[in-house]
Amino acid sequence: MTRQLANATLAILLAAGARAAAPPAAAAPVRAVKDACLTCHAKLSDERLRKPAELASADIHQTQGISCAGCHGGNPAADDPTVAMDPRKGFVGKFTPQAIPEMCGSCHSNAAYMLRYAPNIPTDQLSQYRTSKHGLALAKGATDVAVCSSCHGAHGVRPPSDARSPVYPTRIVDTCARCHADVALMSRYGIKGNEVAEYKKSVHYAALVEKNDLSAPTCKSCHGAHGATPPGVSSVANVCGTCHVSQLERFDQSPHKDAFAALEQPACEACHSNHAIGHPQDSWIGVADKQVCGACHSAGDAGAVAAGAISGALAKATAAETAARARVGKVKRAGMLMDAADVKLEDAHQAYIMATVEIHTVAVARVEKQTEVALAATAAADKDAAAAEAEIRYRRTGLFVSLIVIAVAMVTLALKVRSMER
Ligand code: HEC
Ligand code: HEC
Ligand code: HEC
Ligand code: HEC
Ligand code: HEC
Ligand code: HEC
Numbered sequence: 001m002t003r004q005l006a007n008a009t010l011a012i013l014l015a016a017g018a019r020a021a022a023p024p025a026a027a028a029p030v031r032a033v034k035d036a037c038l039t040c041h042a043k044l045s046d047e048r049l050r051k052p053a054e055l056a057s058a059d060i061h062q063t064q065g066i067s068c069a070g071c072h073g074g075n076p077a078a079d080d081p082t083v084a085m086d087p088r089k090g091f092v093g094k095f096t097p098q099a100i101p102e103m104c105g106s107c108h109s110n111a112a113y114m115l116r117y118a119p120n121i122p123t124d125q126l127s128q129y130r131t132s133k134h135g136l137a138l139a140k141g142a143t144d145v146a147v148c149s150s151c152h153g154a155h156g157v158r159p160p161s162d163a164r165s166p167v168y169p170t171r172i173v174d175t176c177a178r179c180h181a182d183v184a185l186m187s188r189y190g191i192k193g194n195e196v197a198e199y200k201k202s203v204h205y206a207a208l209v210e211k212n213d214l215s216a217p218t219c220k221s222c223h224g225a226h227g228a229t230p231p232g233v234s235s236v237a238n239v240c241g242t243c244h245v246s247q248l249e250r251f252d253q254s255p256h257k258d259a260f261a262a263l264e265q266p267a268c269e270a271c272h273s274n275h276a277i278g279h280p281q282d283s284w285i286g287v288a289d290k291q292v293c294g295a296c297h298s299a300g301d302a303g304a305v306a307a308g309a310i311s312g313a314l315a316k317a318t319a320a321e322t323a324a325r326a327r328v329g330k331v332k333r334a335g336m337l338m339d340a341a342d343v344k345l346e347d348a349h350q351a352y353i354m355a356t357v358e359i360h361t362v363a364v365a366r367v368e369k370q371t372e373v374a375l376a377a378t379a380a381a382d383k384d385a386a387a388a389e390a391e392i393r394y395r396r397t398g399l400f401v402s403l404i405v406i407a408v409a410m411v412t413l414a415l416k417v418r419s420m421e422r
């Protein structure tokens with residue numbers, strides 16, 4: 001174990017040393033006068049050797065004049081390949097996985113260097129990476145964990161804001177999936193490997209791919225990109241709460257906050273799961289099979305009683321709203337303008353949604369306060385519908401009376417005409 005660590009450290013030091021012997025990257029001229037590496041490699045027939053040169057034009061580094069030698073070292077001014085690619089002068093052809101973070105980090109964690117090119121790019125990737133599960137495993141000698149180039153690529157590297165970058169929000173899931181959906185690889189680390197498949201069933205993934213909602217979380221929103229790690233029981237609430245502020249606020253006011261911590265239950269995850277998060281339903285609330293409260297409460301205890309009351313209050317509000325919507329819809333089809341009632345129904349629906357947010361306090365009174373607001377608004381809309389129905393009846397009666405008056409007048413007129421003809 002200690003030996004392994006020492007070996008890994010040695011490998012890293014050697015790699016770092018090799019790089020230091022190269023024309024120091026950080027001191028390299030912004031634009032090399034001559035780039036024999038690129039010129040020669042662009043003409044090579046072996047695709048493995050030619051491809052990096054072809055991708056250079058799309059590479060963020062190349063646009064800053066950082067070419068092949070910026071990462072591989074060597075002498076870009078020499079046409080003779082043995083001189084250009086002389087390992088004794090610091091050239092590195094193939095990087096070991098252990099050498100890659102150190103190599104990328106030699107520039108990216110050098111704040112003074114990065115400041116010259118792109119002052120707004122953070123310089124903490126390497127230090128974060130070292131704390132990640134990936135970095136920790138790499139330091140122990142693993143060669144199948146993610147290194148910088150697993151996520152960003154090595155050639156044709158693009159900024160994360162570029163939609164073609166493998167770390168762009170809509171593409172990152174597939175980038176993590178290359179390893180995380182590989183069950184054989186994951187099982188070697190005691191990880192199920194179903195996380196991607198589960199995530200793809202979630203409302204979050206649907207929002208991302210169907211609505212192109214870039215605010216929906218991807219793997220890195222909950223785990224971090226460079227510091228990738230499971231959030232851990234105590235941090236789950238904060239992870240979800242960065243986006244779902246109202247639910248977190250209420251959860252924190254609930255008796256569950258301390259109770260879950262004592263039981264080491266991850267806050268939101270206990271009821272919502274972590275990856276396959278679905279659209280919540282009223283029918284979740286209760287202690288029957290498949291209902292969320294039943295995982296910890298059983299019939300008769302205080303939690304179950306609260307669940308019953310909450311679920312009853314929601315059901316009442318939903319039934320009233322459904323009935324009022326149907327009634328308003330009917331008078332609208334009969335040609336009445338019902339804008340005011342529509343506004344009241346919308347208010348009722350908002351109050352109902354607030355009631356579902358209040359569920360996170362598990363305080364019956366707070367849920368009922370909102371369902372009362374919903375019921376009042378629904379009742380007002382219902383009253384508008386009743387008035388409109390009366391108006392329709394009144395108009396129908398009026399129409400009937402005037403039809404009779406007209407008919408009588410017509411008959412009288414006809415009789416008159418006939419008597420005049422006679
Ligand atoms: C005159 C042509 C020529 C020049 C100049 C040249 N290379 Fe190469 N390079 C080759 C050939 C051919 C190979 C494959 C043969 C070999 O592995 O030695 C190669 C291999 C490589 C490899 C892969 C090594 C491996 O072990 O798979 C890298 C990386 C590389 N070159 C980078 C560079 C860099 C960086 C420079 C400039 C400092 C450079 N090359 C300059 C022709 C060239
Ligand atoms: C941003 C750093 C960076 C730059 C710039 C860069 N490389 Fe690389 N290169 C790497 C890394 C990292 C690897 C190892 C890739 C891996 O293992 O996924 C690599 C691998 C290679 C390989 C081996 C590919 C293989 O599949 O075995 C060749 C050949 C190569 N680079 C050539 C070049 C040439 C030619 C250029 C210039 C056009 C260049 N590289 C520019 C980082 C870089
Ligand atoms: C020789 C120094 C150097 C090395 C080595 C280097 N980079 Fe860079 N990298 C830069 C500079 C400078 C920029 C800023 C370019 C710009 O924004 O114009 C940059 C930009 C980037 C960006 C885009 C950041 C953004 O938000 O626009 C990514 C991603 C990136 N590098 C990844 C890597 C990876 C992965 C490696 C290793 C395989 C690597 N870099 C190696 C100097 C380097
Ligand atoms: C597990 C995947 C992964 C690994 C490994 C990884 N990155 Fe990143 N990187 C990302 C993602 C995703 C982003 C997008 C920005 C974000 O959300 O932090 C990113 C962003 C960046 C940026 C741009 C930061 C910015 O805010 O503009 C740089 C530079 C960068 N990475 C360099 C590196 C370096 C250097 C390494 C290795 C030490 C590395 N990355 C390892 C996934 C990764
Ligand atoms: C090149 C393969 C590879 C890629 C790409 C990759 N990972 Fe990993 N990841 C692994 C391996 C292997 C482990 C297991 C390491 C360990 O547990 O020691 C791991 C572990 C993790 C863990 C810790 C799991 C646990 O229970 O310990 C998280 C979280 C994680 N990765 C997130 C991500 C995210 C997010 C991405 C994409 C941005 C990503 N990974 C991309 C290979 C990869
Ligand atoms: C909405 C937040 C969220 C998103 C999005 C998310 N995860 Fe997770 N993930 C979690 C939580 C919470 C855990 C459980 C952590 C704990 O209990 O410590 C977890 C656990 C994991 C684990 C460890 C599983 C184990 O058995 O140890 C891996 C690996 C993982 N996630 C990978 C991914 C990958 C890959 C993606 C993208 C497809 C992803 N996650 C998306 C929140 C998320």
Ligand code: HEC
Pocket residue numbers: 203204207211213215216217218221222236239240241242243244268269272273274277278279280
């Ligand atoms: C990066 C922000 C972000 C994070 C982190 C996040 N979410 Fe979400 N979540 C969203 C967005 C955006 C939606 C809206 C999807 C949609 O369009 O319906 C959503 C939707 C939901 C929904 C469905 C709401 C509904 O009415 O259908 C639930 C439940 C949910 N998230 C729970 C969680 C939990 C639990 C976590 C933590 C494990 C979490 N979220 C982490 C942004 C986030």
Ligand code: HEC
Pocket residue numbers: 237240241244247248249251256267268269270271272280281282283284285292314353356357358359360
């Ligand atoms: C005790 C179980 C439980 C816990 C713990 C829990 N939720 Fe909920 N969550 C629910 C139920 C039940 C619903 C509403 C179902 C419905 O629509 O009637 C819900 C609904 C939601 C919604 C949809 C919008 C809304 O409020 O109706 C989001 C988003 C959400 N929860 C996020 C979270 C977050 C974030 C946490 C952690 C801070 C969390 N939940 C903790 C049970 C829970």
Ligand code: HEC
Pocket residue numbers: 255256259260263265270271285286292293294295296297302303304306307310362363
């Ligand atoms: C992960 C387990 C778990 C889940 C799921 C859960 N609870 Fe709880 N709940 C607890 C624990 C533990 C306590 C504190 C101990 C106790 O009083 O039973 C508690 C306490 C309560 C209390 C306060 C009881 C009192 O004595 O004052 C109420 C009310 C409550 N829960 C309602 C609910 C409702 C409603 C749901 C479903 C929406 C739910 N709980 C889901 C574990 C859970």
